[in-house]
Amino acid sequence: MLSPAAAPFLRHIKRCHNVTLPAGRIPLLYQGMTIGLVDPNALDWLTSGPCASLLHVTSNAITLPAGEHLRDISTALIAQERVVPFNEWFDVRTPEGTIIGQIDRALIPVFGVEASGVHMNGLVRKTDGLYLWVAHRSPHKRLDPSKLDHLVAGGMSSGLTPLETLVKEAEEEAAIPADIAQQAHHASTLHYAMTRPEGLRRDKLYCYDLTLPETFIPHANDGEVESFHLTPIQEVFQRVRESDDFKFNVNLVLLDLFLRLEMFDKQDSLLLTRALHGQTKPA
Incomplete structure:
Protein backbone atom coordinates (compact mmCIF):
# COMPACT_ATOMS: atom_id res chain seq x y z
CA MET A 1 0.00 0.00 0.00
CA LEU A 2 1.21 3.48 -0.81
CA SER A 3 2.25 5.73 2.04
CA PRO A 4 0.08 8.80 2.83
CA ALA A 5 2.82 10.96 1.34
CA ALA A 6 2.71 9.19 -2.05
CA ALA A 7 -0.97 8.18 -2.27
CA PRO A 8 -2.17 11.54 -3.72
CA PHE A 9 -0.11 10.97 -6.87
CA LEU A 10 -2.18 7.91 -7.72
CA ARG A 11 -5.19 10.02 -8.72
CA HIS A 12 -3.31 11.30 -11.77
CA ILE A 13 -2.68 7.73 -12.93
CA LYS A 14 -6.31 6.78 -12.32
CA ARG A 15 -7.52 9.78 -14.33
CA CYS A 16 -5.47 8.70 -17.35
CA HIS A 17 -6.53 5.05 -17.02
CA ASN A 18 -10.23 5.64 -16.45
CA VAL A 19 -11.61 3.26 -19.07
CA THR A 20 -11.60 -0.48 -19.67
CA LEU A 21 -11.46 -1.14 -23.39
CA PRO A 22 -13.36 -1.63 -25.64
CA ALA A 23 -15.75 0.41 -23.44
CA GLY A 24 -18.76 -0.24 -25.67
CA ARG A 25 -16.97 1.02 -28.77
CA ILE A 26 -16.95 -0.71 -32.14
CA PRO A 27 -13.63 -2.15 -33.39
CA LEU A 28 -12.16 -0.46 -36.46
CA LEU A 29 -10.44 -3.21 -38.46
CA TYR A 30 -7.80 -3.13 -41.16
CA GLN A 31 -6.66 -6.44 -42.66
CA GLY A 32 -8.09 -8.19 -39.61
CA MET A 33 -6.20 -5.99 -37.13
CA THR A 34 -7.90 -3.62 -34.69
CA ILE A 35 -6.56 -0.13 -35.36
CA GLY A 36 -9.22 1.86 -33.50
CA LEU A 37 -12.37 1.80 -31.41
CA VAL A 38 -15.20 3.88 -32.89
CA ASP A 39 -17.76 5.83 -30.89
CA PRO A 40 -21.20 4.23 -31.58
CA ASN A 41 -22.67 7.73 -31.78
CA ALA A 42 -20.67 8.21 -34.98
CA LEU A 43 -22.27 5.25 -36.77
CA ASP A 44 -24.80 7.48 -38.55
CA TRP A 45 -21.92 9.56 -39.87
CA LEU A 46 -20.30 6.50 -41.42
CA THR A 47 -23.34 4.83 -42.96
CA SER A 48 -24.54 7.80 -44.97
CA GLY A 49 -23.04 10.18 -47.49
CA PRO A 50 -19.52 9.68 -48.89
CA CYS A 51 -18.33 7.58 -45.94
CA ALA A 52 -20.77 4.77 -46.72
CA SER A 53 -18.67 3.72 -49.72
CA LEU A 54 -15.36 4.01 -47.85
CA LEU A 55 -16.10 1.63 -44.96
CA HIS A 56 -17.88 -1.65 -44.40
CA VAL A 57 -20.06 -1.25 -41.30
CA THR A 58 -21.82 -3.96 -39.30
CA LEU A 64 -11.43 -0.13 -43.48
CA PRO A 65 -10.73 -1.62 -46.95
CA ALA A 66 -7.83 0.71 -47.76
CA GLY A 67 -5.66 2.96 -45.61
CA GLU A 68 -5.89 5.87 -48.05
CA HIS A 69 -9.62 6.05 -47.34
CA LEU A 70 -8.83 7.64 -43.96
CA ARG A 71 -8.03 10.99 -45.57
CA ASP A 72 -11.23 10.87 -47.62
CA ILE A 73 -13.26 10.02 -44.51
CA SER A 74 -11.68 12.91 -42.61
CA THR A 75 -12.35 15.33 -45.44
CA ALA A 76 -15.98 14.18 -45.75
CA LEU A 77 -16.75 14.45 -42.03
CA ILE A 78 -15.12 17.87 -41.79
CA ALA A 79 -17.15 19.06 -44.80
CA GLN A 80 -20.30 17.84 -43.01
CA GLU A 81 -19.19 19.84 -39.91
CA ARG A 82 -19.21 16.71 -37.75
CA VAL A 83 -16.02 17.96 -36.06
CA VAL A 84 -14.01 21.16 -35.95
CA PRO A 85 -10.77 20.28 -37.75
CA PHE A 86 -7.27 20.87 -36.42
CA ASN A 87 -6.03 20.84 -40.04
CA GLU A 88 -3.20 18.66 -38.77
CA TRP A 89 -2.71 15.14 -40.08
CA PHE A 90 -1.68 12.28 -37.79
CA ASP A 91 -0.47 8.87 -38.94
CA VAL A 92 -2.65 5.84 -38.21
CA ARG A 93 -0.66 2.68 -37.58
CA THR A 94 -1.19 -1.04 -37.21
CA PRO A 95 -0.46 -2.57 -33.79
CA GLU A 96 3.02 -3.41 -35.16
CA GLY A 97 3.65 0.23 -36.07
CA THR A 98 3.17 0.19 -39.85
CA ILE A 99 1.66 3.44 -41.15
CA ILE A 100 -1.53 2.76 -43.12
CA GLY A 101 -2.92 6.27 -43.61
CA GLN A 102 -3.61 9.67 -42.09
CA ILE A 103 -6.48 11.20 -40.15
CA ASP A 104 -7.28 14.75 -39.03
CA ARG A 105 -6.34 15.18 -35.39
CA ALA A 106 -9.93 16.11 -34.47
CA LEU A 107 -11.15 12.63 -35.42
CA ILE A 108 -8.61 10.68 -33.36
CA PRO A 109 -10.84 10.51 -30.25
CA VAL A 110 -13.91 9.69 -32.38
CA PHE A 111 -12.21 6.73 -34.03
CA GLY A 112 -10.18 5.81 -30.95
CA VAL A 113 -6.94 5.35 -32.87
CA GLU A 114 -3.63 5.56 -31.03
CA ALA A 115 -1.90 8.93 -31.20
CA SER A 116 1.71 9.73 -30.32
CA GLY A 117 3.21 12.81 -28.75
CA VAL A 118 6.38 14.12 -27.15
CA HIS A 119 6.93 15.76 -23.75
CA MET A 120 10.22 17.28 -22.65
CA ASN A 121 11.39 18.05 -19.14
CA GLY A 122 13.49 21.21 -19.40
CA LEU A 123 15.91 20.89 -16.47
CA VAL A 124 18.37 23.38 -15.01
CA ARG A 125 20.96 22.43 -12.37
CA LYS A 126 21.85 25.25 -10.01
CA THR A 127 24.10 25.30 -6.97
CA ASP A 128 21.02 25.10 -4.73
CA GLY A 129 19.43 22.16 -6.58
CA LEU A 130 17.46 21.04 -9.62
CA TYR A 131 14.92 23.29 -11.36
CA LEU A 132 12.28 22.65 -14.03
CA TRP A 133 10.96 25.01 -16.66
CA VAL A 134 7.14 25.11 -16.39
CA ALA A 135 4.97 26.51 -19.16
CA HIS A 136 1.62 28.24 -18.61
CA ARG A 137 -0.70 27.34 -21.48
CA SER A 138 -2.56 30.09 -23.28
CA PRO A 139 -6.16 30.70 -22.17
CA HIS A 140 -7.06 30.45 -25.86
CA LYS A 141 -5.88 26.84 -26.28
CA ARG A 142 -8.58 24.53 -27.64
CA LEU A 143 -7.69 21.78 -25.16
CA ASP A 144 -6.86 22.40 -21.49
CA PRO A 145 -6.52 26.20 -21.64
CA SER A 146 -4.53 27.94 -18.89
CA LYS A 147 -3.17 24.67 -17.48
CA LEU A 148 0.50 24.24 -16.59
CA ASP A 149 2.59 22.26 -19.05
CA HIS A 150 6.07 21.12 -19.98
CA LEU A 151 8.63 23.39 -21.56
CA VAL A 152 8.00 21.50 -24.81
CA ALA A 153 5.12 19.15 -25.66
CA GLY A 154 3.12 18.34 -28.74
CA GLY A 155 1.46 15.74 -30.92
CA MET A 156 3.48 13.81 -33.51
CA SER A 157 2.27 14.97 -36.91
CA SER A 158 2.30 12.74 -39.97
CA GLY A 159 5.74 11.88 -41.33
CA LEU A 160 7.74 12.95 -38.27
CA THR A 161 9.78 10.86 -35.85
CA PRO A 162 9.60 11.58 -32.09
CA LEU A 163 12.91 13.48 -32.16
CA GLU A 164 11.91 15.46 -35.25
CA THR A 165 8.66 16.36 -33.50
CA LEU A 166 10.57 17.44 -30.41
CA VAL A 167 12.94 19.68 -32.39
CA LYS A 168 10.01 21.21 -34.30
CA GLU A 169 7.94 21.87 -31.16
CA ALA A 170 10.97 23.20 -29.25
CA GLU A 171 11.54 25.89 -31.85
CA GLU A 172 7.85 26.73 -32.27
CA GLU A 173 6.86 26.80 -28.61
CA ALA A 174 9.95 27.94 -26.73
CA ALA A 175 12.45 29.29 -29.33
CA ILE A 176 14.92 26.52 -28.50
CA PRO A 177 17.46 26.15 -31.35
CA ALA A 178 17.61 22.77 -33.06
CA ASP A 179 21.21 22.08 -32.02
CA ILE A 180 20.18 22.39 -28.36
CA ALA A 181 16.91 20.48 -28.67
CA GLN A 182 18.71 17.57 -30.36
CA GLN A 183 20.67 17.03 -27.15
CA ALA A 184 17.49 15.86 -25.39
CA HIS A 185 17.60 12.31 -24.05
CA HIS A 186 14.72 9.89 -24.58
CA ALA A 187 14.04 8.77 -21.00
CA SER A 188 10.88 6.64 -21.24
CA THR A 189 7.66 5.92 -23.13
CA LEU A 190 4.23 6.00 -21.49
CA HIS A 191 0.86 4.64 -22.65
CA TYR A 192 -2.66 5.30 -21.40
CA ALA A 193 -6.30 5.01 -22.43
CA MET A 194 -8.88 7.42 -21.07
CA THR A 195 -12.22 9.01 -21.86
CA ARG A 196 -12.36 12.78 -22.12
CA PRO A 197 -15.03 15.21 -23.31
CA GLU A 198 -13.62 14.96 -26.83
CA GLY A 199 -13.77 11.15 -26.79
CA LEU A 200 -11.37 8.24 -26.32
CA ARG A 201 -7.68 9.03 -25.91
CA ARG A 202 -5.27 6.16 -26.56
CA ASP A 203 -1.97 7.97 -26.32
CA LYS A 204 1.69 7.04 -26.54
CA LEU A 205 4.02 9.63 -25.01
CA TYR A 206 7.72 9.80 -25.77
CA CYS A 207 9.31 11.44 -22.71
CA TYR A 208 12.56 13.39 -23.01
CA ASP A 209 14.92 15.15 -20.59
CA LEU A 210 17.02 18.13 -21.63
CA THR A 211 19.45 19.83 -19.26
CA LEU A 212 19.74 23.51 -20.13
CA PRO A 213 22.30 26.10 -18.99
CA GLU A 214 21.20 28.70 -16.45
CA THR A 215 21.77 31.36 -19.08
CA PHE A 216 19.16 29.97 -21.47
CA ILE A 217 15.76 31.66 -21.27
CA PRO A 218 12.87 30.21 -23.33
CA HIS A 219 10.53 32.58 -25.15
CA ALA A 220 6.90 32.00 -26.08
CA ASN A 221 7.11 31.80 -29.84
CA ASP A 222 3.76 30.72 -31.32
CA GLY A 223 1.06 31.89 -28.91
CA GLU A 224 0.36 28.43 -27.49
CA VAL A 225 2.19 29.28 -24.26
CA GLU A 226 1.53 32.41 -22.22
CA SER A 227 4.73 32.32 -20.13
CA PHE A 228 7.53 30.16 -18.73
CA HIS A 229 8.65 29.89 -15.12
CA LEU A 230 11.80 28.24 -13.75
CA THR A 231 10.62 26.34 -10.68
CA PRO A 232 12.48 24.26 -8.03
CA ILE A 233 11.78 20.58 -8.61
CA GLN A 234 10.54 20.14 -5.03
CA GLU A 235 7.96 22.86 -5.61
CA VAL A 236 6.79 21.09 -8.80
CA PHE A 237 6.61 17.83 -6.83
CA GLN A 238 4.35 19.40 -4.20
CA ARG A 239 2.16 21.08 -6.78
CA VAL A 240 1.57 17.80 -8.62
CA ARG A 241 0.86 16.10 -5.31
CA GLU A 242 -1.55 18.71 -4.00
CA SER A 243 -3.27 20.16 -7.10
CA ASP A 244 -4.57 19.49 -10.60
CA ASP A 245 -2.92 22.60 -12.02
CA PHE A 246 -0.95 20.69 -14.65
CA LYS A 247 -2.50 19.37 -17.87
CA PHE A 248 -3.75 15.84 -17.25
CA ASN A 249 -1.02 13.89 -19.05
CA VAL A 250 1.79 16.19 -17.94
CA ASN A 251 1.28 14.80 -14.45
CA LEU A 252 2.19 11.31 -15.72
CA VAL A 253 5.40 12.51 -17.34
CA LEU A 254 6.35 14.45 -14.22
CA LEU A 255 5.62 11.45 -12.03
CA ASP A 256 7.90 9.39 -14.28
CA LEU A 257 10.59 12.06 -13.77
CA PHE A 258 10.14 12.07 -9.99
CA LEU A 259 10.52 8.29 -9.94
CA ARG A 260 13.71 8.45 -11.99
CA LEU A 261 15.04 11.13 -9.63
CA GLU A 262 14.30 8.77 -6.71
CA MET A 263 12.04 11.27 -4.95
CA PHE A 264 9.98 8.45 -3.36
CA ASP A 265 10.98 5.77 -0.91
CA LYS A 266 11.64 2.29 -2.29
CA GLN A 267 8.19 0.76 -1.64
CA ASP A 268 6.25 3.77 -2.96
CA SER A 269 8.51 3.90 -6.00
CA LEU A 270 7.84 0.26 -6.83
CA LEU A 271 4.06 0.57 -6.50
CA LEU A 272 3.84 3.84 -8.45
CA THR A 273 6.08 2.52 -11.24
CA ARG A 274 3.88 -0.55 -11.66
CA ALA A 275 0.72 1.56 -11.78
CA LEU A 276 2.23 4.13 -14.13
CA HIS A 277 3.30 1.49 -16.65
CA GLY A 278 0.08 -0.52 -16.41
CA GLN A 279 1.62 -3.49 -14.63
CA THR A 280 -1.07 -3.23 -11.95
CA LYS A 281 -4.51 -1.62 -12.06
CA PRO A 282 -4.51 1.66 -10.07
CA ALA A 283 -6.28 0.88 -6.79
Whole structure:
Protein backbone atom coordinates (compact mmCIF):
# COMPACT_ATOMS: atom_id res chain seq x y z
CA MET A 1 0.00 0.00 0.00
CA LEU A 2 1.21 3.48 -0.81
CA SER A 3 2.25 5.73 2.04
CA PRO A 4 0.08 8.80 2.83
CA ALA A 5 2.82 10.96 1.34
CA ALA A 6 2.71 9.19 -2.05
CA ALA A 7 -0.97 8.18 -2.27
CA PRO A 8 -2.17 11.54 -3.72
CA PHE A 9 -0.11 10.97 -6.87
CA LEU A 10 -2.18 7.91 -7.72
CA ARG A 11 -5.19 10.02 -8.72
CA HIS A 12 -3.31 11.30 -11.77
CA ILE A 13 -2.68 7.73 -12.93
CA LYS A 14 -6.31 6.78 -12.32
CA ARG A 15 -7.52 9.78 -14.33
CA CYS A 16 -5.47 8.70 -17.35
CA HIS A 17 -6.53 5.05 -17.02
CA ASN A 18 -10.23 5.64 -16.45
CA VAL A 19 -11.61 3.26 -19.07
CA THR A 20 -11.60 -0.48 -19.67
CA LEU A 21 -11.46 -1.14 -23.39
CA PRO A 22 -13.36 -1.63 -25.64
CA ALA A 23 -15.75 0.41 -23.44
CA GLY A 24 -18.76 -0.24 -25.67
CA ARG A 25 -16.97 1.02 -28.77
CA ILE A 26 -16.95 -0.71 -32.14
CA PRO A 27 -13.63 -2.15 -33.39
CA LEU A 28 -12.16 -0.46 -36.46
CA LEU A 29 -10.44 -3.21 -38.46
CA TYR A 30 -7.80 -3.13 -41.16
CA GLN A 31 -6.66 -6.44 -42.66
CA GLY A 32 -8.09 -8.19 -39.61
CA MET A 33 -6.20 -5.99 -37.13
CA THR A 34 -7.90 -3.62 -34.69
CA ILE A 35 -6.56 -0.13 -35.36
CA GLY A 36 -9.22 1.86 -33.50
CA LEU A 37 -12.37 1.80 -31.41
CA VAL A 38 -15.20 3.88 -32.89
CA ASP A 39 -17.76 5.83 -30.89
CA PRO A 40 -21.20 4.23 -31.58
CA ASN A 41 -22.67 7.73 -31.78
CA ALA A 42 -20.67 8.21 -34.98
CA LEU A 43 -22.27 5.25 -36.77
CA ASP A 44 -24.80 7.48 -38.55
CA TRP A 45 -21.92 9.56 -39.87
CA LEU A 46 -20.30 6.50 -41.42
CA THR A 47 -23.34 4.83 -42.96
CA SER A 48 -24.54 7.80 -44.97
CA GLY A 49 -23.04 10.18 -47.49
CA PRO A 50 -19.52 9.68 -48.89
CA CYS A 51 -18.33 7.58 -45.94
CA ALA A 52 -20.77 4.77 -46.72
CA SER A 53 -18.67 3.72 -49.72
CA LEU A 54 -15.36 4.01 -47.85
CA LEU A 55 -16.10 1.63 -44.96
CA HIS A 56 -17.88 -1.65 -44.40
CA VAL A 57 -20.06 -1.25 -41.30
CA THR A 58 -21.82 -3.96 -39.30
CA SER A 59 -23.13 -3.96 -35.74
CA ASN A 60 -19.99 -5.75 -34.56
CA ALA A 61 -17.17 -4.13 -36.51
CA ILE A 62 -16.19 -1.42 -38.98
CA THR A 63 -13.75 -2.51 -41.68
CA LEU A 64 -11.43 -0.13 -43.48
CA PRO A 65 -10.73 -1.62 -46.95
CA ALA A 66 -7.83 0.71 -47.76
CA GLY A 67 -5.66 2.96 -45.61
CA GLU A 68 -5.89 5.87 -48.05
CA HIS A 69 -9.62 6.05 -47.34
CA LEU A 70 -8.83 7.64 -43.96
CA ARG A 71 -8.03 10.99 -45.57
CA ASP A 72 -11.23 10.87 -47.62
CA ILE A 73 -13.26 10.02 -44.51
CA SER A 74 -11.68 12.91 -42.61
CA THR A 75 -12.35 15.33 -45.44
CA ALA A 76 -15.98 14.18 -45.75
CA LEU A 77 -16.75 14.45 -42.03
CA ILE A 78 -15.12 17.87 -41.79
CA ALA A 79 -17.15 19.06 -44.80
CA GLN A 80 -20.30 17.84 -43.01
CA GLU A 81 -19.19 19.84 -39.91
CA ARG A 82 -19.21 16.71 -37.75
CA VAL A 83 -16.02 17.96 -36.06
CA VAL A 84 -14.01 21.16 -35.95
CA PRO A 85 -10.77 20.28 -37.75
CA PHE A 86 -7.27 20.87 -36.42
CA ASN A 87 -6.03 20.84 -40.04
CA GLU A 88 -3.20 18.66 -38.77
CA TRP A 89 -2.71 15.14 -40.08
CA PHE A 90 -1.68 12.28 -37.79
CA ASP A 91 -0.47 8.87 -38.94
CA VAL A 92 -2.65 5.84 -38.21
CA ARG A 93 -0.66 2.68 -37.58
CA THR A 94 -1.19 -1.04 -37.21
CA PRO A 95 -0.46 -2.57 -33.79
CA GLU A 96 3.02 -3.41 -35.16
CA GLY A 97 3.65 0.23 -36.07
CA THR A 98 3.17 0.19 -39.85
CA ILE A 99 1.66 3.44 -41.15
CA ILE A 100 -1.53 2.76 -43.12
CA GLY A 101 -2.92 6.27 -43.61
CA GLN A 102 -3.61 9.67 -42.09
CA ILE A 103 -6.48 11.20 -40.15
CA ASP A 104 -7.28 14.75 -39.03
CA ARG A 105 -6.34 15.18 -35.39
CA ALA A 106 -9.93 16.11 -34.47
CA LEU A 107 -11.15 12.63 -35.42
CA ILE A 108 -8.61 10.68 -33.36
CA PRO A 109 -10.84 10.51 -30.25
CA VAL A 110 -13.91 9.69 -32.38
CA PHE A 111 -12.21 6.73 -34.03
CA GLY A 112 -10.18 5.81 -30.95
CA VAL A 113 -6.94 5.35 -32.87
CA GLU A 114 -3.63 5.56 -31.03
CA ALA A 115 -1.90 8.93 -31.20
CA SER A 116 1.71 9.73 -30.32
CA GLY A 117 3.21 12.81 -28.75
CA VAL A 118 6.38 14.12 -27.15
CA HIS A 119 6.93 15.76 -23.75
CA MET A 120 10.22 17.28 -22.65
CA ASN A 121 11.39 18.05 -19.14
CA GLY A 122 13.49 21.21 -19.40
CA LEU A 123 15.91 20.89 -16.47
CA VAL A 124 18.37 23.38 -15.01
CA ARG A 125 20.96 22.43 -12.37
CA LYS A 126 21.85 25.25 -10.01
CA THR A 127 24.10 25.30 -6.97
CA ASP A 128 21.02 25.10 -4.73
CA GLY A 129 19.43 22.16 -6.58
CA LEU A 130 17.46 21.04 -9.62
CA TYR A 131 14.92 23.29 -11.36
CA LEU A 132 12.28 22.65 -14.03
CA TRP A 133 10.96 25.01 -16.66
CA VAL A 134 7.14 25.11 -16.39
CA ALA A 135 4.97 26.51 -19.16
CA HIS A 136 1.62 28.24 -18.61
CA ARG A 137 -0.70 27.34 -21.48
CA SER A 138 -2.56 30.09 -23.28
CA PRO A 139 -6.16 30.70 -22.17
CA HIS A 140 -7.06 30.45 -25.86
CA LYS A 141 -5.88 26.84 -26.28
CA ARG A 142 -8.58 24.53 -27.64
CA LEU A 143 -7.69 21.78 -25.16
CA ASP A 144 -6.86 22.40 -21.49
CA PRO A 145 -6.52 26.20 -21.64
CA SER A 146 -4.53 27.94 -18.89
CA LYS A 147 -3.17 24.67 -17.48
CA LEU A 148 0.50 24.24 -16.59
CA ASP A 149 2.59 22.26 -19.05
CA HIS A 150 6.07 21.12 -19.98
CA LEU A 151 8.63 23.39 -21.56
CA VAL A 152 8.00 21.50 -24.81
CA ALA A 153 5.12 19.15 -25.66
CA GLY A 154 3.12 18.34 -28.74
CA GLY A 155 1.46 15.74 -30.92
CA MET A 156 3.48 13.81 -33.51
CA SER A 157 2.27 14.97 -36.91
CA SER A 158 2.30 12.74 -39.97
CA GLY A 159 5.74 11.88 -41.33
CA LEU A 160 7.74 12.95 -38.27
CA THR A 161 9.78 10.86 -35.85
CA PRO A 162 9.60 11.58 -32.09
CA LEU A 163 12.91 13.48 -32.16
CA GLU A 164 11.91 15.46 -35.25
CA THR A 165 8.66 16.36 -33.50
CA LEU A 166 10.57 17.44 -30.41
CA VAL A 167 12.94 19.68 -32.39
CA LYS A 168 10.01 21.21 -34.30
CA GLU A 169 7.94 21.87 -31.16
CA ALA A 170 10.97 23.20 -29.25
CA GLU A 171 11.54 25.89 -31.85
CA GLU A 172 7.85 26.73 -32.27
CA GLU A 173 6.86 26.80 -28.61
CA ALA A 174 9.95 27.94 -26.73
CA ALA A 175 12.45 29.29 -29.33
CA ILE A 176 14.92 26.52 -28.50
CA PRO A 177 17.46 26.15 -31.35
CA ALA A 178 17.61 22.77 -33.06
CA ASP A 179 21.21 22.08 -32.02
CA ILE A 180 20.18 22.39 -28.36
CA ALA A 181 16.91 20.48 -28.67
CA GLN A 182 18.71 17.57 -30.36
CA GLN A 183 20.67 17.03 -27.15
CA ALA A 184 17.49 15.86 -25.39
CA HIS A 185 17.60 12.31 -24.05
CA HIS A 186 14.72 9.89 -24.58
CA ALA A 187 14.04 8.77 -21.00
CA SER A 188 10.88 6.64 -21.24
CA THR A 189 7.66 5.92 -23.13
CA LEU A 190 4.23 6.00 -21.49
CA HIS A 191 0.86 4.64 -22.65
CA TYR A 192 -2.66 5.30 -21.40
CA ALA A 193 -6.30 5.01 -22.43
CA MET A 194 -8.88 7.42 -21.07
CA THR A 195 -12.22 9.01 -21.86
CA ARG A 196 -12.36 12.78 -22.12
CA PRO A 197 -15.03 15.21 -23.31
CA GLU A 198 -13.62 14.96 -26.83
CA GLY A 199 -13.77 11.15 -26.79
CA LEU A 200 -11.37 8.24 -26.32
CA ARG A 201 -7.68 9.03 -25.91
CA ARG A 202 -5.27 6.16 -26.56
CA ASP A 203 -1.97 7.97 -26.32
CA LYS A 204 1.69 7.04 -26.54
CA LEU A 205 4.02 9.63 -25.01
CA TYR A 206 7.72 9.80 -25.77
CA CYS A 207 9.31 11.44 -22.71
CA TYR A 208 12.56 13.39 -23.01
CA ASP A 209 14.92 15.15 -20.59
CA LEU A 210 17.02 18.13 -21.63
CA THR A 211 19.45 19.83 -19.26
CA LEU A 212 19.74 23.51 -20.13
CA PRO A 213 22.30 26.10 -18.99
CA GLU A 214 21.20 28.70 -16.45
CA THR A 215 21.77 31.36 -19.08
CA PHE A 216 19.16 29.97 -21.47
CA ILE A 217 15.76 31.66 -21.27
CA PRO A 218 12.87 30.21 -23.33
CA HIS A 219 10.53 32.58 -25.15
CA ALA A 220 6.90 32.00 -26.08
CA ASN A 221 7.11 31.80 -29.84
CA ASP A 222 3.76 30.72 -31.32
CA GLY A 223 1.06 31.89 -28.91
CA GLU A 224 0.36 28.43 -27.49
CA VAL A 225 2.19 29.28 -24.26
CA GLU A 226 1.53 32.41 -22.22
CA SER A 227 4.73 32.32 -20.13
CA PHE A 228 7.53 30.16 -18.73
CA HIS A 229 8.65 29.89 -15.12
CA LEU A 230 11.80 28.24 -13.75
CA THR A 231 10.62 26.34 -10.68
CA PRO A 232 12.48 24.26 -8.03
CA ILE A 233 11.78 20.58 -8.61
CA GLN A 234 10.54 20.14 -5.03
CA GLU A 235 7.96 22.86 -5.61
CA VAL A 236 6.79 21.09 -8.80
CA PHE A 237 6.61 17.83 -6.83
CA GLN A 238 4.35 19.40 -4.20
CA ARG A 239 2.16 21.08 -6.78
CA VAL A 240 1.57 17.80 -8.62
CA ARG A 241 0.86 16.10 -5.31
CA GLU A 242 -1.55 18.71 -4.00
CA SER A 243 -3.27 20.16 -7.10
CA ASP A 244 -4.57 19.49 -10.60
CA ASP A 245 -2.92 22.60 -12.02
CA PHE A 246 -0.95 20.69 -14.65
CA LYS A 247 -2.50 19.37 -17.87
CA PHE A 248 -3.75 15.84 -17.25
CA ASN A 249 -1.02 13.89 -19.05
CA VAL A 250 1.79 16.19 -17.94
CA ASN A 251 1.28 14.80 -14.45
CA LEU A 252 2.19 11.31 -15.72
CA VAL A 253 5.40 12.51 -17.34
CA LEU A 254 6.35 14.45 -14.22
CA LEU A 255 5.62 11.45 -12.03
CA ASP A 256 7.90 9.39 -14.28
CA LEU A 257 10.59 12.06 -13.77
CA PHE A 258 10.14 12.07 -9.99
CA LEU A 259 10.52 8.29 -9.94
CA ARG A 260 13.71 8.45 -11.99
CA LEU A 261 15.04 11.13 -9.63
CA GLU A 262 14.30 8.77 -6.71
CA MET A 263 12.04 11.27 -4.95
CA PHE A 264 9.98 8.45 -3.36
CA ASP A 265 10.98 5.77 -0.91
CA LYS A 266 11.64 2.29 -2.29
CA GLN A 267 8.19 0.76 -1.64
CA ASP A 268 6.25 3.77 -2.96
CA SER A 269 8.51 3.90 -6.00
CA LEU A 270 7.84 0.26 -6.83
CA LEU A 271 4.06 0.57 -6.50
CA LEU A 272 3.84 3.84 -8.45
CA THR A 273 6.08 2.52 -11.24
CA ARG A 274 3.88 -0.55 -11.66
CA ALA A 275 0.72 1.56 -11.78
CA LEU A 276 2.23 4.13 -14.13
CA HIS A 277 3.30 1.49 -16.65
CA GLY A 278 0.08 -0.52 -16.41
CA GLN A 279 1.62 -3.49 -14.63
CA THR A 280 -1.07 -3.23 -11.95
CA LYS A 281 -4.51 -1.62 -12.06
CA PRO A 282 -4.51 1.66 -10.07
CA ALA A 283 -6.28 0.88 -6.79
